[in-house]
Amino acid sequence: MLWVVNAGSCNFWYDKWLGSGALCLKAIVNPTLSVKDFLTNGEWNGAMLRQYIPQEIIALILEHPVPSGDHHDELVWSQTASGKFMLASAFQEVRQARNYSVLHSQVWHPRIPLKVSFFMMRLLLGKLLLTDVLRRVGVQLVSKCLCCQEGAIETLEHVFAEGQVAKDVWRYFGRIYRVTQLGSSLRAWLTAWWLFSPRQAVRQFLFLILPSFICWHTWKARNIAYYEGRQMSVARIFHAILLDVIGVVEIQFNQKLEVHTFLQLYEWTTQQTLGGIGPGNGLRLCVQKQFTDVSIQVDSPVLVGILQRRLQCPWVIRQEEVDHSWGMIIDMAQISHCYREANRVADSLAKVGASSHNRNVTIYDDFNAIPRQTRGEIRIDRYRRWCSRTSCLAFHQLGFPNFRRVTM
Incomplete structure (x- = not known):
């Protein structure tokens, strides 16, 4: 304790x-x-x-x-994020057993379905009933892989890493999430994902669960092809992985995701910076300048719930940032949620702050000192406000959209 x-x-x-x-x-x-x-x-x-x-x-x-x-x-109780004592965490603290493999330790997570975790253990131990494995124990079957045109021998590495379907799947996710691996084996891909250390907690969780779902749905597609005669489809594998991953992420972070592609999911993770608790510095600046009538808009529903004391906050970060924010907020009605697309100027500045190692507050006294992309967002915001004041026909009939920039 x-x-x-x-x-x-x-x-x-x-x-x-x-x-x-x-x-x-x-x-x-x-x-x-x-x-x-x-x-x-x-x-x-x-x-x-x-x-x-x-x-x-x-x-x-x-x-x-x-x-x-x-x-x-x-x-x-320092062994849990909530700070509340749990018998399971105490058992984990005193028991002698330890994970003997970094890879094996990654497949067990409360949000990963048990059937997927057990499947990953069998996969890492080489216990899946592929025709190559059956042949080694005396069961003779035609060992022909169904994931490529060549009809290669169906081995574990071929189905999950070296075959055409597996290559396409791993390379697709590697390009989106900027993960590269040394070698073409399955363990090389798993190591590349699980040893990658993004700064955002949300992205860390995504990197933890994705490899298991990639292997799981590759295996399901192989079984459908083997027993039902339906050809393995990379597109169907992507769609199945997306549905499972979105469901798990929504449960983990208690919010609804309006994403339809993995690229949108990746962009969403860049905005979830709960560990940094952004409003603290802004509130301190308001107190220093004696601003009293302040409205706080945050594009993270989880953070809004924490600041309004509706959601529980991890005790590790509460003392450092959240308690100070609570002390500066007089009326909880000051805090509200806004969508990121309606908060592009602040969102742009937040990205600048998140990418900087300087933890101090930066005040821009001159418009030209503001980062270039943020200046563009300010100009668009000014034009939108001008349209609303002048009853611009184009604004009311067509609307003035927000654009989401995508880096390919």
Whole structure:
């Protein structure tokens, strides 16, 4: 268990709030001192820390967020995202068994259907009943692959990686999601996907589940061809994978997706930056400039639900960003959801911020200093507003559309 420090009401010496164990195990306890005694003007008091705390521990304390606010400190179970104790997570913490393979560990996820996970385990262990496998145990059948015109021997690598259908499927997803692999084997493709580390949590989840569904629907297409005589179709495989992946992503992130292609799904993942919690810096800027009548529009329904306290927020990011945002929001009615296409200027600036390593707020005092693409969005937005003010016939009859840019 771990204490999340808000007002500093937990015990400074005996409670596990620092993340590396209780201080009583590493320093001489002075029971008359509490957390607040080590704070001065909203900052850690370095002199007090040096007087009572060993030098190697002080650096950890100074990196810890300074306790602030009036909320009571919270005790959380650090092994779950919600912070609530779960017996399953405790079992995983104390059990001795460990995954012996990185690839094998990726096939088990609560959102991947169990039948798909068990199939992937059999695939990785080479236990699928292909004609080549049956031949090795004494069952003699005509070993002719149904995924290509040459009629090659039906081996596991041919069906799932080296055959024409498998090549087309893997290359298609590799081009869209910019994944390249070393070698043409199945394990090379799986390793390329599962060891890829996108920054966005949503895209990480997508990269985790996609390879399993690719293999699953390739296998289903092979069985349909083998038992029903229907030729393997790459288009049908794509469609089946898309339906399954969209369903799993919608359940995982609790929102409806209006996407119809994998390219649209990829674009959608670029907008889901829940881990960054964007409104915080903007709210701080409003407070600094003493703006009181503020309307907050966010294009992430999940983030809107978190800020309105309707959805649960992972405890790991709550203390760093969400608690500060909650403290600056007076009226929850200030927060509303807007579609990304109606928020192109802010969306363009968010992409600039997400691609930058600079975590400070950037203020553009001159129009020409604004990034080029954002300037274009501003001009389009100005024209749209002019149309609405002047009752432009073209605006009301045809509308002025938003364009989604696609990089091929």
